[in-house]
Amino acid sequence: MKKITFLLFVFCATQVFSQDMKALKATAMRDAQAACNATLKQDFKTLLTYTHPNILNAAGGAEVMEKYLESTFKQMNDEGFVYEIAETKSVSDVVKEQGEHRCYVENYNVMKMKDKRIVSTSYMLGFYNETAKRWTFVEAKEMKDSGAIIAYFPDFKTAMKIPENTMEMKDIKE
Structure with a gap:
C-alpha cells in the first residue's frame, strides 16, 4: 500500500509540475509577443516592462532607457527605417536554473531600410519574475561570454542550447 501511495504521489507531483511548466511557457509566449507588439508600436514604456531589471539598472533606469530608445528610433525612422514584422515564433521548454525559471524565445523580424529589407530570426533569453x-x-547573444551585457549578470550559467541569430538582407525591387 505504501508503494502505491508513493507512486500515486510521484505521478500527481509530476503532473502538477508539467502543468506549471506549460503555464509558464504560455505566459512566456504571451509576454514575448507583447514585447514585440510594443516594439512595432514604438511603445517603449511597455517594452521596458519586459526588459530585465539588470539591463534597466545598468542603463540608469527605465526613464533613461526610454529616452534613449525614443531618440534612437526617431533617428532610424528619419533615415527610412521601418519595422514591418516583429513576432514571437516559439518558446523553448522552461527550465529552472540557479533558482529561477528561464526559457528562450525565437523572434522573427522584418525591417525595411531605404531600398533594403532585413529578415532576421533572433533569440531572447527569458527570466520569470515570480512577484x-x-x-x-x-x-x-549578448549573454554569451563575449556579449555586451553578460557582465550585468554575475555568475550567470545556463545549460540551454540557444540557437544563433540569423539575418538576411535583400534588395527591394518595386
Whole structure:
C-alpha cells in the first residue's frame, strides 16, 4: 500500500509540475509577443516592462532607457527605417536554473531600410519574475561570454542550447 501511495504521489507531483511548466511557457509566449507588439508600436514604456531589471539598472533606469530608445528610433525612422514584422515564433521548454525559471524565445523580424529589407530570426533569453508574474527578456547573444551585457549578470550559467541569430538582407525591387 505504501508503494502505491508513493507512486500515486510521484505521478500527481509530476503532473502538477508539467502543468506549471506549460503555464509558464504560455505566459512566456504571451509576454514575448507583447514585447514585440510594443516594439512595432514604438511603445517603449511597455517594452521596458519586459526588459530585465539588470539591463534597466545598468542603463540608469527605465526613464533613461526610454529616452534613449525614443531618440534612437526617431533617428532610424528619419533615415527610412521601418519595422514591418516583429513576432514571437516559439518558446523553448522552461527550465529552472540557479533558482529561477528561464526559457528562450525565437523572434522573427522584418525591417525595411531605404531600398533594403532585413529578415532576421533572433533569440531572447527569458527570466520569470515570480512577484510580477511576468517574463523579462534580454538578447540571448549578448549573454554569451563575449556579449555586451553578460557582465550585468554575475555568475550567470545556463545549460540551454540557444540557437544563433540569423539575418538576411535583400534588395527591394518595386
